Amino acid sequence: MALRTLVAATVAAVALATQASAHAPAPMIPTALVEDVKSATADIEFMDYVGNGQVIKLAPGDVLVLSYLKSCEHETITGGTVIVGAERSDVQDGQIVRAKVPCDGGKIRLSSQQASKSAASAMRLQSADIEPMLYARTPVVQFPKVLASEDRTLLIERIDRPGERHTFKIDDTIAAAGFYDLAKINVSLTRGAIYDTSIGGHKMTFQIDAKARSGPAPIVSRLLRFQ
Secondary structure (H helix, E strand, C coil), X not given: CHHHHHHHHHHHHHHXXXXXXXXXXXXXXXEEEEEEEECCCCCCCCCCEEECCCEEEEEEEEXXXXXXXXXXXXXXXXXXXXECCCCCCEEECCEEEEEECCCCCCCCCECHHHHHHHCCCCHHHCCCCECCEEEECCCEEECCCCCCHHHCEEEEEECCCCCCEEEEECCHHHHHHCEEEHHHHCCCCCCCCEEEEEECCEEEEEEEEEXXXXXXXXXXXXXXXXX
């Protein structure tokens, strides 16, 4: 009898868990980056990610700037209710100004042939794809979520031509913010060059587009995200 009761209780528990899981909201998939926000009520911050279906309410006069990671839509929204989409926002009772900006879009990669042409002297790149491509010369580097104090040295080194190397010490304030903007310290990388970057055991290879902008550019055009 006790065994039957235990089995029945287990089956019921599994059924309840399955039912709860079926009704739980799906995890948000980030589709856009908050590049700027001037609002006391929007409950989002600079460099936050927002996802498809998320609703953001802005008071009159509030300003929100979003950049979509896939479509490369750059939106400046003033007031109203913002419904985040997969590739662009729907805005009710507010104003929106859209522009297409250059960005990786989650798609752009260099083939091994292109990589070898861009870096003939870097033999180890000839069989490797390179991503992402940045369209401005001053990357914004977004750090891994967990970054120990002894791992707070950011290295960016050019690998298609020796000689260019940048080392940055990340203090507590920058580590807490979660990103480092080279534009803030007037460091620009070389157009067309290929770089390795690393921090805390995390590594990435990226390229600066041959026509990359030198001046101010949307963050989505120059974002390096360590996963």
